[in-house]
Amino acid sequence: GDGSVPTAEAFVQLVRLAYSIPNGIHLLISCAEKGRLTGERFKANYRMFIEELCEKRMPCLLVITKCDSDHPLDSWWNENKDLVRNQLKFEFIDCACVSTLKTNKRKPNDILEDYTESRRNLIQTIKQHSLSEPMPMDSWKRTALMYARSFYNNVLKWLGFEQISLRPELIKMLIELGYSPENAKREAAELLNGLKEQTLILPYQVKEV
Known part of the structure; x- marks a missing residue:
């Protein structure tokens, strides 16, 4: 990022990374x-x-x-x-x-x-x-979504961003990644519900499209 991305948008971009990068990051x-x-x-x-x-x-x-x-x-x-x-x-x-x-x-x-x-x-x-071998996506995906949950609970609510403002952005992101509108709404709802959980012991599970 260029340092000018609003925090809520950066959060959505973080979730996008967890869903969209197939092989890893160099x-x-x-x-x-x-x-x-x-x-x-x-x-x-x-x-x-x-x-x-x-x-x-x-x-x-x-x-x-x-x-x-x-x-x-x-x-x-x-x-x-x-x-x-x-x-x-x-x-x-x-x-x-x-x-x-x-x-x-x-x-x-x-x-x-x-x-x-x-x-x-x-x-x-x-x-x-660049790394000769990419960082494996399985660990990245788990870490990204676990941190997204922590980030949501500890930062977004403190800054005043609530689900009502995040939900349409997450739905839009999922549709751009190939989800049907119906599945995107369902996935966004499940993701937001998961982000409200207080425990970080089990990572949020990403479902296949």
């Missing part, structure tokens, strides 16, 4: 604009996905956007890596600073060159740090 990528890393929303999403869900077992690559005027492109990371790792306590395996602009009327060649370099560096960094 690498997590966290995107943020320059200046966004110190925001509370980015910190909350980092804790949810990196620390809690993945238990810091999976490499996470930081991608910093809006580096269009930086030369060299990685100057932001060179200047801020100690702050990110030692003060903010973010454990990113590496960082790629990118320009997302392709054209600029005043200096089109320079901008396109930065974009091309960004793309090349990002692809190379992803290849370098």
Whole structure:
């Protein structure tokens, strides 16, 4: 995420991950604009996905956007890596600073060159740090839904999000993943009922479509 995803939406995305990724995950990528890393929303999403869900077992690559005027492109990371790792306590395996602009009327060649370099560096960094074998999905799915339940009970209600606002988003998500409207409504209801349980001993069981 780019650190700007509302917490309720991040929760739905978390559940989507548990349902939709078939084989496993090789690498997590966290995107943020320059200046966004110190925001509370980015910190909350980092804790949810990196620390809690993945238990810091999976490499996470930081991608910093809006580096269009930086030369060299990685100057932001060179200047801020100690702050990110030692003060903010973010454990990113590496960082790629990118320009997302392709054209600029005043200096089109320079901008396109930065974009091309960004793309090349990002692809190379992803290849370098991706796990050779993906994290197994069975454990990921159980962990994701167990954490979703804990997250719902401990965070969402505290922030004021209730089932009435989550239910349509979960139904929409399940339909996009191939559930019929009727089955999506039933699955969303069962998921929300499961999230209200206080015990985390038994993980919520994902049913086949």
